[in-house]
Amino acid sequence: MAEREQARRSKEPERKQVEEEGTADARPSDQKLDELLDEIDQVLEENAEEFVRNYIQKGGE
Amino acid sequence: MAIHKVLGTETEYGITVRGARDFNPALASTQLVNSYPGRRVRVQWSYEEESPGRDARGFGHEGYGVADPESALVNAVLSNGARLYVDHAHPEFSGPECYDALEGTLYDKVGEIVMRRAAEAAVELLPAGQRLSVYKNNSDGKGNSYGAHENYLLARETPFGDVIRFATTFLVTRQIFTGAGKVGSENGRPDVDFQLAQRADFFEEEVGLETTLKRPIINTRDEPHGDPSKYRRLHIIIGDANLSEVQIFLKLGTMALLLAALEDGALPEPLDLSDPVSSCWQVSHDPELRRPLMLDAASSATALELQWRYFEWVRKYVETEMDDPVALRVIATWEEVLADLEQDPQLAANRLDWVAKRRLLDGYIDRDGLTWDNPKLRLLDIQYHDVDPARSLHRRLVDRGAMARLFTDDEIGRAETEPPERTRAYFRGRCVSRFPGALVAANWDSLVFDTGESHLKRIPMMEPLRGDRSRVGPLLDSVDDAAALIAALGGH
Numbered sequence: 001m002a003e004r005e006q007a008r009r010s011k012e013p014e015r016k017q018v019e020e021e022g023t024a025d026a027r028p029s030d031q032k033l034d035e036l037l038d039e040i041d042q043v044l045e046e047n048a049e050e051f052v053r054n055y056i057q058k059g060g061e
Numbered sequence: 062m063a064i065h066k067v068l069g070t071e072t073e074y075g076i077t078v079r080g081a082r083d084f085n086p087a088l089a090s091t092q093l094v095n096s097y098p099g100r101r102v103r104v105q106w107s108y109e110e111e112s113p114g115r116d117a118r119g120f121g122h123e124g125y126g127v128a129d130p131e132s133a134l135v136n137a138v139l140s141n142g143a144r145l146y147v148d149h150a151h152p153e154f155s156g157p158e159c160y161d162a163l164e165g166t167l168y169d170k171v172g173e174i175v176m177r178r179a180a181e182a183a184v185e186l187l188p189a190g191q192r193l194s195v196y197k198n199n200s201d202g203k204g205n206s207y208g209a210h211e212n213y214l215l216a217r218e219t220p221f222g223d224v225i226r227f228a229t230t231f232l233v234t235r236q237i238f239t240g241a242g243k244v245g246s247e248n249g250r251p252d253v254d255f256q257l258a259q260r261a262d263f264f265e266e267e268v269g270l271e272t273t274l275k276r277p278i279i280n281t282r283d284e285p286h287g288d289p290s291k292y293r294r295l296h297i298i299i300g301d302a303n304l305s306e307v308q309i310f311l312k313l314g315t316m317a318l319l320l321a322a323l324e325d326g327a328l329p330e331p332l333d334l335s336d337p338v339s340s341c342w343q344v345s346h347d348p349e350l351r352r353p354l355m356l357d358a359a360s361s362a363t364a365l366e367l368q369w370r371y372f373e374w375v376r377k378y379v380e381t382e383m384d385d386p387v388a389l390r391v392i393a394t395w396e397e398v399l400a401d402l403e404q405d406p407q408l409a410a411n412r413l414d415w416v417a418k419r420r421l422l423d424g425y426i427d428r429d430g431l432t433w434d435n436p437k438l439r440l441l442d443i444q445y446h447d448v449d450p451a452r453s454l455h456r457r458l459v460d461r462g463a464m465a466r467l468f469t470d471d472e473i474g475r476a477e478t479e480p481p482e483r484t485r486a487y488f489r490g491r492c493v494s495r496f497p498g499a500l501v502a503a504n505w506d507s508l509v510f511d512t513g514e515s516h517l518k519r520i521p522m523m524e525p526l527r528g529d530r531s532r533v534g535p536l537l538d539s540v541d542d543a544a545a546l547i548a549a550l551g552g553h
Contacts, residue, residue: 033424036461040421040441043452048440055443057075057201058086059150061208061272061298 062382063324064292066317067214067484067525068162070169070309071155072302073148073207074176074448075196078187086150091135093152093193096183097175100140100478102493105502107509138503140478140493142486143168145175151207152176152195157486158505158525161387162314164481167468169309171476173197177448197302198446199259202439204247206263208272209302213317214525215293217285219324224295225268225279226331227323231316231371232278232299233334233341234364236261237350238398239312241301242415244422244433244442246346253346254433255422257415259301261345267337272298278337286505288523295320299341304446304455306467307412311398314391318375327378332367333357348419350402368399411465417458418445488528491537492546499543512544520550 045051076093078084095103135147142157154172159165180193187193200206215224240257248262256262269277278299285292297316303309322328334340335355343352344364353361372395379388394412401408410416422438425431431438445454458464480490485506492500492508501517502509509519522528540546 032461032463033420034428036457036463037421037424037428040454040457043444043454043457044437045440045444048435048437052202052436052439052443055075055077055201056203057151057205057207059205059207061073061148061206061210 063321064214064216065160065526066321067158067160068165068313068317069156069158069212070165070172070313071153071208071210071212072169072172072197073151073153073209075198075201075207075443075446076152077194077196078191079194080191081188087147089193090147090150090152092183092186093176093179093195094135094137094145094147096186097137097145097179098182099175099178100494101137101145102497102500103137104500105509106136106144106146107502107504107507138489138493138500139175140480140490141168141171141476142480142490142493143171143175144503145179152179157481157490158484159481159486160483161385162310162317162391163387163467165313166306166309167473167476168481169303170306170468170473173304173448174473174477177450180449194452195448196443196446197304197448198241198443199301200243200247200263202243202245202247202442206247206260208298209260209300211297211300211313211316213295213297213320214287215295215320216324217289217291217293219293221281221293223323224320226333227328228319229267229278229337230332230334230367231319232297233337233344234354234367234371235312235315236341236344237364237368237402238308238409238413239300239303240345240413240415241303241446242418242442244438250342251346255348255419256345257348258345260299261341264299264341265338278341287525292525301414302446303414304453305412305414305417305464307394307465308414310467311391311394314387315371315375315395318379318388318391319371322375322378325378325382327382328374332370348406348415350406365399365403372396372399411463414445414455417455417464418442421445421454482530483526485522485525485528487530488522488533488537491533492543495537496543496546510543510547512542512547518547520547
């Protein structure tokens with residue numbers, strides 16, 4: 001564990017750089033979740049039970 | 062030094078016909094593949110054993126006969142070097158050979174675009190009111206699974222026993238960051254509301270040749286698709302298909318680095334699990350990431366703890382042996398994701414499909430008062446993976462900026478037609494663009510042309526890193542037809 005903490009500290013500059021590139025303000029916030037669910041309601045298959053029942057995938061690999 | 066880890070992914074997609082009471086999945090898959098409107102050539106895909114290339118550079122030519130022209134109906138080679146075909150009852154996109162994990166991620170994402178465009182075009186073939194829906198997932202929730210396989214180039218001299226010993230625990234524990242998430246369990250496993258991986262329930266052996274029954278954690282298929290005296294292709298069948306770009310990158314990048322470290326003797330110990338198969342199910346069935354796995358010496362560790370150990374070994378290896386920005390990026394991403402999972406898995410919702418999906422499911426459960434047996438939750442699970450951006454729940458998250466990205470849509474769109482430049486996929490893809498009328502058969506390690514002469518001409522490509530742009534680009538640009546290409550290659 002101590003070794004790992006040390007390793008993380010020594011890698012600090014690179015970690016910061018990557019966060020700036022890829023994940024800045026991409027973290028979800030809960031106040032947006034309700035909006036998102038409302039949006040999903042609009043595109044979700046209407047009859048969930050029927051759709052799930054008919055989703056059968058045989059064969060492959 | 063370990064050989065370069067050329068890699069690629071092959072993904073079988075789920076398929077349904079919406080608006081139809083019943084449908085034939087093999088027919089639907091065939092309609093899909095044959096409808097793909099992008100640049101491609103329908104070919105005979107040959108499975109025959111290759112004879113060793115006569116030319117040490119991996120090029121040469123000789124007479125060749127086509128055995129089964131029927132397979133050309135459902136096989137296409139794309140101008141990006143990929144193969145699009147029907148594997149039993151699923152459409153499959155086998156991406157081109159890629160130089161590194163970043164490129165492998167790009168072409169894995171390209172598969173989604175190819176499937177979407179093919180499904181849109183296939184409407185022409187279907188009765189009014191029907192359309193194909195295609196899903197990048199791995200299970201129907203009813204005991205049927207289909208694969209998302211990874212391939213990595215290994216040196217032939219790497220003892221396969223070492224691969225088994227060192228990779229098994231890694232593959233079992235990496236599910237904490239490779240899982241795409243699934244509602245419920247299947248295949249006789251204990252009941253669970255939600256689990257990390259789509260595929261875990263289907264793995265029943267430690268080692269074996271099978272991919273459809275009694276699936277093994279380590280698959281022993283030995284088809285090198287290259288010079289068999291020099292190479293192995295490690296065929297990993299235990300992964301999930303992922304939508305998250307970061308997750309695909311992490312899955313491919315960590316595996317490639319682990320294998321390089323293994324080949325260079327940089328892994329101190331194999332970290333044997335006492336029961337890898339039941340550990341595989343346990344890891345997947347533990348979204349809190351707390352359950353200890355039994356190790357050999359009556360000790361135990363969680364999947365996360367074991368991943369930290371691999372991380373430390375591989376980080377040291379990369380820092381001392383490699384000067385490669387992509388490898389460093391893998392290490393940085395790996396460390397971030399493990400640290401977030403350790404602190405609170407929710408922190409990884411913008412990078413891991415299983416966390417993102419879980420968040421949507423929990424949101425519906427809270428808002429609508431659903432219980433885990435509600436079919437709506439299974440629907441959400443499936444529709445998360447729809448390749449149609451208008452219907453994909455994953456795409457809803459991307460459009461809201463809730464998923465970290467590695468590529469723009471334009472970059473992925475370009476890779477739909479352009480091949481990787483640093484592997485033999487370049488030669489294959491460019492031949493599709495330049496000589497589509499002459500290309501009649503293909504395999505990963507050869508192309509066969511009909512130039513109008515009495516015999517077909519085969520060009521072997523036994524070296525995955527040759528046939529790249531630097532070696533064949535000028536030649537391809539300088540010849541006017543396939544006959545001239547073959548004459549030029551034979552003339553060397």
